[in-house]
Amino acid sequence: MKNVWTIYRREIAAYFNSPIAYIIVVLFVMILSFIFFIINDFGGQTQPFIRGYFTLLPWVFAIFIPAVTMRLWAEEMRAGTIELLMTMPIKSWEIVVGKYLAAYTVILICLLFTLPAPLLAATAVTDVDWGALFTTYVGAAVIASVYIAFGAWISTFTHNQIVALLVSMIVLLVVSFVGFPPFTLYLNRLAGLGNFLSWFGTYYHFQEFSRGLLNPVGFIYAGSVTVFFLVLNNMFVEGRKY
């Protein structure tokens, strides 16, 4: 555990030693606020305003989270520091977990900075559904884990951060699209698989959370997908030795 902490601290320092983390946080909050204030009719909303803020969140994640995870392994391979890291007396899974947690922290910071907007909006409407606000944030944090674990794994494929970024984006946009209601309906009509497939995407699970439900299925989905990709990540990192 101590080694995970060591790696975690190093990764956090790497994010905040460069302007990258700050740029991501600012852009993330700006884009979500833009969606909130412009696309949704801010003044005319009452109850479900928070959903408006986060409707597009799965896609925003699909674009932003790869920007956070792209450097995790690609940069170590480009700079050659992977050779230092892998010859330290640290197990590879400790490095995998440390890196994952650091990226997760950056995303949680992004989410934290989105809070002022709904809180500000809450002053303009009466009868705020604080529970739904809470579960929406929980849901955002839960599905973020899927994106991060996947993006981290993709980053082990290449020395080039941009390649990692784009590949992760493409796949994650698809993953976010699976379970999007119009698409699900279309698939149902086509082959009857829409409802089944929607379980694999993030959209369906996130929607459950933003309805105010803490559905265990959502946690199980995100937890198992995260573990799956972290294990894969570890296998790929170990596999570089052979």
Place this chain on the structure above:
Amino acid sequence: MIKVEHIYKRYGATIAVNNASFEVKRGEIVGFLGPNGAGKSTCLKIVTCYIVADSGRVVVDGLDVLENSLEVRRRIGYLPESTPVYPDMEVGEYLRFMARARQLSPAQSREAIARVVELTGIERMMKKTVTHLSKGYKQRVGIAQSLMHDPPVIIMDEPTSGLDPHQIIEIRELIRELGKSKVIVLSSHILQEISAICTRILIIKEGRIVANGTPAELQTIVSDRSIFDARLRGDESAVGGALRGIAGVESVEVVAQADGFTTYRVTGRRTDRLGCEIFALAKEGGWELSSLSPLHDTLEDVYLQLTARGEPTQAA
């Protein structure tokens, strides 16, 4: 301390290391010498647990690199080729991270950092970002990192490449100093470097170890020629003819003439008798012989001979 037995490593169609075996004992500074791409780095990477050999066995301090990888890594300080460092970190921050990665306690880490910083002379650089360091200082930071946990074994891949002559001398002195208490294995494609620091040389070519010995041993083991410089006074054509007449002599050339003496360089097949034969001829012919000295192939000749392209490789 390090025992490598019959390791073999292949990358796709290329055989990087082909049945290499060697041993490094306490108190040795061993140099891997070979042209670029000969398999030096691959050998070092296998010993440091960065990559795994396809077959063969590597034991460091009695521990197998596959079975006790973490323990082996604890015993090794490693400076990878071209000294990778985290460019975004300050030197002090980087060293603290490395100390933590080595699982040193905060107190141990302070002490270790003070020690390695003094040893490598980077006190004034602690607040600088690694990106802004000169190549020489970057190299020192890399070495400082490798010494952090006071390892019994230090492995350095091309420790002086890209440095200027002053820096090279400094780093060499540091390595010599470290060699007094530690086992050091380093690699280089520069012969002078290896012969200046190392107590033993391994010459590697196309993944095979083609020679293994002290610098002096290598000169004699591999050389297939005997060469003598004979300084004689006598009739030049008679002397030259007589020297050429010795069995096995391939060439006789005049290399110097002064004070009535002529120095002939006699090169022949490797034999212990060449000196005796020249002396006997001088006595017989009544020539004055002022000096008779054996010459060796230089280490450079040996190296070039062993690593020449296209020649059949001598078995390791």
